[in-house]
Amino acid sequence: MTDNRSTMVSFRRGSQVLQLRLHHMFLDAPESVVRAVADYAGRGHRNAGQLLDEYIRGQQPLIRQLRRESDAELNPLGRCFDLRALYNGVNEIYFQNGIQARIGWGRMPPRRRRKSIRLGVYDHQTREIRIHPALDRPEVPAFFVEFIVFHEMLHQLFPSSGRMGRRVHHPRAFRERERTYPHYGAALRWERENLGTLLRG
Numbered sequence: 590m591t592d593n594r595s596t597m598v599s600f601r602r603g604s605q606v607l608q609l610r611l612h613h614m615f616l617d618a619p620e621s622v623v624r625a626v627a628d629y630a631g632r633g634h635r636n637a638g639q640l641l642d643e644y645i646r647g648q649q650p651l652i653r654q655l656r657r658e659s660d661a662e663l664n665p666l667g668r669c670f671d672l673r674a675l676y677n678g679v680n681e682i683y684f685q686n687g688i689q690a691r692i693g694w695g696r697m698p699p700r701r702r703r704k705s706i707r708l709g710v711y712d713h714q715t716r717e718i719r720i721h722p723a724l725d726r727p728e729v730p731a732f733f734v735e736f737i738v739f740h741e742m743l744h745q746l747f748p749s750s751g752r753m754g755r756r757v758h759h760p761r762a763f764r765e766r767e768r769t770y771p772h773y774g775a776a777l778r779w780e781r782e783n784l785g786t787l788l789r790g
Contacts, residue, residue: 663693667725
């Protein structure tokens, strides 16, 4: 059993065993839902997915929103960039002030060798955007930070979708709207050329 916030059901088949990882919401699931889990994971019956999707949607309050007390306050003012100013400009120009969210810099993680970096995150439940502090330095162009802010704001318009708790975080409509950002190509090139520097923090 898990308290995962994104994947409610996953499984792995072995030669003589089926390993299931289920959100704790299934502990109190009715027999019909438990049978649907068995049909989906054990027998490969895809039509059981609809029943599980309906059950998961009805149990949304049980999907715990993890927040540390130290994360409660969002500070948008960095050494080089004011995220609130960037957010306000993006909201006015590209969203007609239709996005309602708080924004701030995330916490700097412990220094260690990383293979990936998450430059921004949007929390649907709290409507909070956090930007990785690795971007708060003078060599990072403003248009790139603005692009990351724009990307995270898009998540409010285009929420994740999918079946069986397997989320598609960037649906087609999201990607199409993202490409309308004027500096889209330049932002992708800058990230590709400077990823190593960002990974080193």
